[in-house]
Amino acid sequence: MIRVGITGGMGCGKSTVMAEFHRLGVPCFVSDIVAASYYNDIFFLDGLRALLGNDVFIDDVTVDKRAVAAKVFADKALLQGLNAMIHPRVMEDFNHFCLQHSDEPYVLFESAILYDYGFDRLMDKVICVYLDFEERLQRLKLRDGVGEEAIRARIANQLPAEEMMMKADYVILNYEGNPRRRQVEYIDKLLKQ
Secondary structure (H helix, E strand, O other), X not given: OEEEEEEOOOXXXXXHHHHHHXXXXXXXXXXXXXXXXXXXXHHHHHHHHHHHOHHHEEEOOEEOHHHHHHHHXXXXXXXXXXXXXXXXXXXXXXXXXXXXXXXXXXXEEEOOOOOOOOHHHHOOEEEEEEOOHHHHHHHHHHHHOOOHHHHHXXXXXXXXXXXXXXXXXXEEXXXXXXXXXXXXXXXXXXXXX
């Protein structure tokens, strides 16, 4: 089984591309969804409280994720601390996912920060979903309902999309009207050979 990372900058449409792979029956591990589930774990919440304080909590067990984002994207040390809590656990969960799908030709591991934290070194191949900055910015404003300054701060914490694209084995150009499905099907055939 081949482990394939799929990455791209915030707002580039990784989820849409993942849905195309899922339609083809490819097992898809979405790191953000898995990491979000940790916020239901009391031990994780205790660690989060120790790292960020009580002001990111709405009540004892409910986290204000916008407050978390505001804190960690304004302080690299806090972002590193949060990532140290999440990333090893995500990779452990991905390893279990791979065991469950060991009879498949390949599995996908989606992460916007694949290169930033060295996850790419744990993959056999990498796909980058690319969209230029201005179009991503417009999508994120609509999707997240936050201002341009906040979006720029988050994007600044990621590897530039053009650099991700240069490092990847395959690139999917995710512009409206571009044949996304055909690009996914082509890469799927290559990975199954």
